[in-house]
Amino acid sequence: MRALVFDKKLEVKDVENPVRQKGEALIKVSIAGICNTDHEIIKGYVPGFSGILGHEFLGVVEESDDKDLVGKRVAGEINLACGACEFCRKGLGRHCSNRSVLGIINKNGAFAEYLTLPEPNVFAIPDSIPDTHAIFVEPLAAALEIIEQVNIAPEHKVLLIGDGKLALLIAFVLKTTGCGLTVLGKHREKLDFARDYGMATVLFDDFTPALHDIVIEASGNRSGFMTALDSVKPRGTIVLKSTYAEPFAFNPFQIVVNELTVVGSRCGRFEDAIRFLQSHRLPIDRLISAEFGLDEAEKAFALSARPDTLKVLLKI
Protein backbone atom coordinates (compact mmCIF):
# COMPACT_ATOMS: atom_id res chain seq x y z
CA MET A 1 0.00 0.00 0.00
CA ARG A 2 1.00 3.67 -0.31
CA ALA A 3 1.89 5.42 2.93
CA LEU A 4 3.50 8.62 4.19
CA VAL A 5 6.48 7.43 6.19
CA PHE A 6 8.55 9.60 8.52
CA ASP A 7 12.09 8.41 9.09
CA LYS A 8 14.08 11.57 9.74
CA LYS A 9 12.34 12.90 6.62
CA LEU A 10 8.89 12.55 5.07
CA GLU A 11 8.44 10.23 2.12
CA VAL A 12 5.45 8.70 0.34
CA LYS A 13 6.31 5.12 -0.57
CA ASP A 14 5.07 1.55 -0.93
CA VAL A 15 5.06 -0.42 2.33
CA GLU A 16 3.64 -3.76 3.48
CA ASN A 17 -0.08 -3.74 4.34
CA PRO A 18 -0.68 -4.02 8.11
CA VAL A 19 -1.70 -7.50 9.27
CA ARG A 20 -4.81 -7.58 11.46
CA GLN A 21 -4.34 -9.34 14.82
CA LYS A 22 -7.16 -10.99 16.76
CA GLY A 23 -9.39 -8.35 18.36
CA GLU A 24 -8.34 -5.68 15.90
CA ALA A 25 -10.21 -3.98 13.07
CA LEU A 26 -8.61 -3.50 9.66
CA ILE A 27 -9.65 -0.06 8.44
CA LYS A 28 -9.44 1.36 4.93
CA VAL A 29 -8.64 5.02 5.47
CA SER A 30 -10.66 7.50 3.40
CA ILE A 31 -9.55 10.90 4.79
CA ALA A 32 -6.86 11.90 7.29
CA GLY A 33 -6.18 15.31 8.84
CA ILE A 34 -2.80 16.93 9.42
CA CYS A 35 -2.45 18.13 13.01
CA ASN A 36 0.14 20.33 14.74
CA THR A 37 1.36 17.22 16.55
CA ASP A 38 2.42 15.83 13.16
CA HIS A 39 4.51 18.95 12.58
CA GLU A 40 5.96 18.65 16.09
CA ILE A 41 6.94 15.02 15.47
CA ILE A 42 8.75 16.13 12.34
CA LYS A 43 10.49 18.81 14.43
CA GLY A 44 11.50 16.21 17.05
CA TYR A 45 8.86 16.55 19.80
CA VAL A 46 8.59 12.72 19.92
CA PRO A 47 12.24 11.69 19.80
CA GLY A 48 12.81 8.51 17.91
CA PHE A 49 9.41 8.16 16.23
CA SER A 50 9.73 6.63 12.82
CA GLY A 51 6.93 5.04 10.84
CA ILE A 52 3.66 6.07 9.27
CA LEU A 53 2.40 9.40 10.64
CA GLY A 54 -1.23 10.47 11.12
CA HIS A 55 -3.79 10.09 13.91
CA GLU A 56 -6.90 11.98 12.75
CA PHE A 57 -8.84 9.89 10.27
CA LEU A 58 -12.10 8.62 8.93
CA GLY A 59 -12.26 5.19 7.34
CA VAL A 60 -14.35 2.10 6.70
CA VAL A 61 -13.85 -1.21 8.54
CA GLU A 62 -13.01 -3.99 6.09
CA GLU A 63 -12.30 -6.82 8.54
CA SER A 64 -13.03 -7.29 12.23
CA ASP A 65 -13.94 -10.04 14.70
CA ASP A 66 -16.82 -7.77 15.71
CA LYS A 67 -19.07 -8.29 12.68
CA ASP A 68 -21.18 -5.23 13.60
CA LEU A 69 -18.21 -3.01 12.75
CA VAL A 70 -17.62 -4.40 9.26
CA GLY A 71 -18.63 -1.89 6.57
CA LYS A 72 -19.09 0.92 9.11
CA ARG A 73 -17.69 4.42 8.67
CA VAL A 74 -15.45 4.92 11.71
CA ALA A 75 -13.06 7.19 13.60
CA GLY A 76 -10.50 5.80 16.04
CA GLU A 77 -9.32 6.54 19.59
CA ILE A 78 -5.58 6.94 19.17
CA ASN A 79 -4.31 5.66 22.54
CA LEU A 80 -3.74 1.90 22.57
CA ALA A 81 -3.84 0.87 26.23
CA CYS A 82 -2.44 -2.34 27.77
CA GLY A 83 -5.58 -2.89 29.88
CA ALA A 84 -3.56 -4.21 32.82
CA CYS A 85 -1.51 -1.39 34.39
CA GLU A 86 -2.53 0.75 37.39
CA PHE A 87 -3.98 3.49 35.15
CA CYS A 88 -5.86 1.14 32.82
CA ARG A 89 -7.46 -0.55 35.84
CA LYS A 90 -8.78 2.89 36.88
CA GLY A 91 -10.29 3.44 33.41
CA LEU A 92 -7.49 5.85 32.44
CA GLY A 93 -6.35 4.01 29.32
CA ARG A 94 -5.30 7.33 27.77
CA HIS A 95 -2.64 7.48 30.51
CA CYS A 96 -1.58 3.82 30.26
CA SER A 97 2.12 3.61 31.05
CA ASN A 98 2.64 1.00 28.32
CA ARG A 99 0.53 2.68 25.68
CA SER A 100 1.32 3.12 22.06
CA VAL A 101 -0.33 5.97 20.19
CA LEU A 102 -1.52 5.84 16.59
CA GLY A 103 0.97 7.67 14.39
CA ILE A 104 2.75 9.14 17.45
CA ILE A 105 4.30 6.42 19.65
CA ASN A 106 5.18 2.95 18.38
CA LYS A 107 2.17 2.44 16.13
CA ASN A 108 1.81 3.08 12.43
CA GLY A 109 -0.71 5.82 11.71
CA ALA A 110 -3.37 6.98 9.31
CA PHE A 111 -1.50 8.56 6.39
CA ALA A 112 -1.78 5.23 4.58
CA GLU A 113 -4.34 3.17 2.71
CA TYR A 114 -4.87 0.83 5.68
CA LEU A 115 -4.40 0.82 9.43
CA THR A 116 -5.31 -1.53 12.26
CA LEU A 117 -6.73 -0.61 15.67
CA PRO A 118 -8.04 -2.68 18.61
CA GLU A 119 -11.84 -2.95 18.27
CA PRO A 120 -12.57 -1.02 21.51
CA ASN A 121 -10.73 1.95 19.93
CA VAL A 122 -13.04 2.00 16.91
CA PHE A 123 -16.15 4.22 16.93
CA ALA A 124 -18.89 4.04 14.31
CA ILE A 125 -19.94 7.48 13.04
CA PRO A 126 -23.73 7.98 12.83
CA ASP A 127 -25.08 8.67 9.33
CA SER A 128 -26.26 12.14 10.39
CA ILE A 129 -22.63 13.34 10.69
CA PRO A 130 -21.03 14.15 7.30
CA ASP A 131 -17.42 13.18 6.51
CA THR A 132 -16.30 16.81 6.66
CA HIS A 133 -17.45 17.00 10.29
CA ALA A 134 -16.50 13.46 11.34
CA ILE A 135 -12.85 14.10 10.48
CA PHE A 136 -12.77 16.46 13.49
CA VAL A 137 -13.84 13.84 16.06
CA GLU A 138 -10.32 13.34 17.46
CA PRO A 139 -9.37 17.02 17.92
CA LEU A 140 -12.91 17.85 19.05
CA ALA A 141 -12.62 15.16 21.75
CA ALA A 142 -9.43 16.92 22.85
CA ALA A 143 -11.29 20.25 22.96
CA LEU A 144 -14.14 18.71 24.99
CA GLU A 145 -11.63 17.32 27.50
CA ILE A 146 -11.29 20.88 28.85
CA ILE A 147 -14.90 21.09 30.05
CA GLU A 148 -14.54 17.57 31.41
CA GLN A 149 -11.63 18.73 33.58
CA VAL A 150 -12.62 22.28 34.51
CA ASN A 151 -16.06 23.64 35.41
CA ILE A 152 -16.73 26.47 32.95
CA ALA A 153 -20.05 28.26 33.49
CA PRO A 154 -21.85 31.46 32.35
CA GLU A 155 -20.44 33.47 35.29
CA HIS A 156 -16.82 32.82 34.17
CA LYS A 157 -14.74 35.28 32.20
CA VAL A 158 -12.62 33.09 29.93
CA LEU A 159 -9.66 33.98 27.69
CA LEU A 160 -8.73 31.55 24.92
CA ILE A 161 -5.20 32.17 23.64
CA GLY A 162 -4.65 30.89 20.10
CA ASP A 163 -6.54 30.93 16.81
CA GLY A 164 -5.32 27.72 15.18
CA LYS A 165 -7.54 24.81 14.27
CA LEU A 166 -7.57 23.26 17.74
CA ALA A 167 -8.12 26.65 19.37
CA LEU A 168 -11.13 27.33 17.12
CA LEU A 169 -12.63 23.94 17.99
CA ILE A 170 -12.11 24.83 21.66
CA ALA A 171 -13.88 28.15 21.01
CA PHE A 172 -16.93 26.30 19.64
CA VAL A 173 -16.97 24.06 22.71
CA LEU A 174 -16.58 26.99 25.14
CA LYS A 175 -19.37 28.90 23.42
CA THR A 176 -21.80 26.12 24.40
CA THR A 177 -21.01 26.73 28.11
CA GLY A 178 -22.38 30.30 27.95
CA CYS A 179 -19.17 31.68 29.51
CA GLY A 180 -17.91 35.20 28.74
CA LEU A 181 -15.40 34.20 26.08
CA THR A 182 -12.67 36.24 24.39
CA VAL A 183 -10.50 34.65 21.69
CA LEU A 184 -7.00 36.15 21.44
CA GLY A 185 -4.96 35.44 18.32
CA LYS A 186 -2.40 36.69 15.84
CA HIS A 187 -4.28 36.14 12.57
CA ARG A 188 -7.15 38.39 11.60
CA GLU A 189 -8.70 35.92 9.10
CA LYS A 190 -8.77 33.14 11.68
CA LEU A 191 -10.22 35.42 14.33
CA ASP A 192 -12.88 36.58 11.84
CA PHE A 193 -14.01 33.00 11.66
CA ALA A 194 -14.69 33.04 15.44
CA ARG A 195 -16.21 36.51 15.24
CA ASP A 196 -18.61 35.45 12.46
CA TYR A 197 -19.83 32.92 14.94
CA GLY A 198 -20.61 35.56 17.54
CA MET A 199 -17.47 35.41 19.68
CA ALA A 200 -15.50 38.36 21.02
CA THR A 201 -12.02 38.40 19.46
CA VAL A 202 -8.85 40.45 19.98
CA LEU A 203 -5.66 40.66 17.94
CA PHE A 204 -2.51 40.10 19.98
CA ASP A 205 -1.20 43.56 19.02
CA ASP A 206 -4.36 45.24 20.37
CA PHE A 207 -4.54 43.23 23.59
CA THR A 208 -4.37 45.04 26.93
CA PRO A 209 -4.00 42.42 29.63
CA ALA A 210 -7.16 42.03 31.72
CA LEU A 211 -7.80 39.43 34.39
CA HIS A 212 -9.89 36.34 33.64
CA ASP A 213 -11.20 33.50 35.80
CA ILE A 214 -9.94 30.87 33.38
CA VAL A 215 -7.29 31.16 30.66
CA ILE A 216 -6.83 28.44 28.06
CA GLU A 217 -3.44 28.43 26.39
CA ALA A 218 -3.72 26.83 22.96
CA SER A 219 -1.22 28.89 20.97
CA GLY A 220 1.65 26.44 21.40
CA ASN A 221 4.29 29.05 22.02
CA ARG A 222 6.05 30.72 24.91
CA SER A 223 4.45 34.12 24.43
CA GLY A 224 1.00 32.52 24.76
CA PHE A 225 2.06 30.89 28.00
CA MET A 226 3.47 34.14 29.40
CA THR A 227 0.27 35.99 28.40
CA ALA A 228 -1.74 33.31 30.22
CA LEU A 229 0.23 33.95 33.44
CA ASP A 230 -0.41 37.71 33.12
CA SER A 231 -4.13 37.35 32.32
CA VAL A 232 -5.48 35.15 35.09
CA LYS A 233 -7.05 36.30 38.36
CA PRO A 234 -5.57 35.24 41.69
CA ARG A 235 -6.82 31.71 42.46
CA GLY A 236 -7.73 31.38 38.77
CA THR A 237 -7.08 28.47 36.45
CA ILE A 238 -4.78 28.12 33.45
CA VAL A 239 -5.48 25.21 31.10
CA LEU A 240 -2.49 24.21 28.99
CA LYS A 241 -3.73 22.69 25.76
CA SER A 242 -0.56 22.95 23.67
CA THR A 243 2.26 20.51 23.42
CA TYR A 244 5.40 22.63 23.09
CA ALA A 245 7.99 21.49 20.58
CA GLU A 246 10.69 23.56 22.29
CA PRO A 247 11.48 23.81 26.01
CA PHE A 248 11.48 27.35 27.45
CA ALA A 249 12.39 29.04 30.71
CA PHE A 250 9.92 30.89 32.96
CA ASN A 251 9.73 31.99 36.58
CA PRO A 252 6.85 30.18 38.34
CA PHE A 253 6.49 32.85 41.03
CA GLN A 254 3.10 34.07 39.67
CA ILE A 255 1.72 30.54 40.03
CA VAL A 256 2.80 30.50 43.68
CA VAL A 257 1.94 34.06 44.68
CA ASN A 258 -1.43 34.12 42.88
CA GLU A 259 -2.20 30.54 43.98
CA LEU A 260 -3.02 29.51 40.44
CA THR A 261 -4.27 26.13 39.33
CA VAL A 262 -2.51 24.88 36.20
CA VAL A 263 -4.28 22.06 34.39
CA GLY A 264 -2.65 20.03 31.63
CA SER A 265 -5.13 18.79 29.05
CA ARG A 266 -4.66 16.34 26.20
CA CYS A 267 -7.00 13.78 24.57
CA GLY A 268 -10.70 13.35 25.28
CA ARG A 269 -13.46 10.80 24.84
CA PHE A 270 -14.67 9.98 21.34
CA GLU A 271 -18.21 9.21 22.54
CA ASP A 272 -18.50 12.81 23.78
CA ALA A 273 -17.23 14.27 20.51
CA ILE A 274 -19.64 12.19 18.42
CA ARG A 275 -22.55 13.21 20.65
CA PHE A 276 -21.46 16.86 20.45
CA LEU A 277 -21.43 16.73 16.63
CA GLN A 278 -24.91 15.19 16.65
CA SER A 279 -26.38 17.79 18.96
CA HIS A 280 -24.64 20.97 17.69
CA ARG A 281 -24.84 22.02 14.07
CA LEU A 282 -21.50 23.81 13.82
CA PRO A 283 -19.89 25.10 10.62
CA ILE A 284 -16.71 23.23 11.48
CA ASP A 285 -16.16 22.13 7.89
CA ARG A 286 -15.16 25.77 7.36
CA LEU A 287 -11.98 24.86 9.27
CA ILE A 288 -10.86 22.83 6.25
CA SER A 289 -8.34 24.87 4.24
CA ALA A 290 -7.44 22.35 1.53
CA GLU A 291 -7.47 18.71 0.46
CA PHE A 292 -4.65 16.83 -1.24
CA GLY A 293 -4.02 13.30 -2.45
CA LEU A 294 -1.61 11.13 -0.44
CA ASP A 295 1.04 11.45 -3.15
CA GLU A 296 0.92 15.23 -2.71
CA ALA A 297 1.64 14.91 1.03
CA GLU A 298 4.75 17.05 0.83
CA LYS A 299 2.75 19.96 -0.63
CA ALA A 300 0.02 19.35 1.96
CA PHE A 301 2.51 19.57 4.85
CA ALA A 302 4.09 22.70 3.44
CA LEU A 303 0.69 24.42 3.21
CA SER A 304 -0.38 23.14 6.64
CA ALA A 305 2.77 24.63 8.22
CA ARG A 306 1.82 28.14 7.07
CA PRO A 307 0.40 30.24 9.91
CA ASP A 308 -2.65 31.32 7.86
CA THR A 309 -3.75 27.72 7.18
CA LEU A 310 -6.33 25.77 9.16
CA LYS A 311 -7.02 22.04 8.63
CA VAL A 312 -5.38 20.33 5.65
CA LEU A 313 -6.78 16.94 4.69
CA LEU A 314 -5.22 14.05 2.82
CA LYS A 315 -7.70 12.10 0.69
CA ILE A 316 -6.36 8.57 0.72
Ligand SMILES: [Zn+2]
Ligand atom coordinates in the same frame (compact mmCIF):
# COMPACT_ATOMS: atom_id res chain seq x y z
ZN1 LIG B 1 -3.81 15.72 16.62
Ligand SMILES: [Zn+2]
Ligand atom coordinates in the same frame (compact mmCIF):
# COMPACT_ATOMS: atom_id res chain seq x y z
ZN1 LIG C 1 -2.13 0.17 30.75
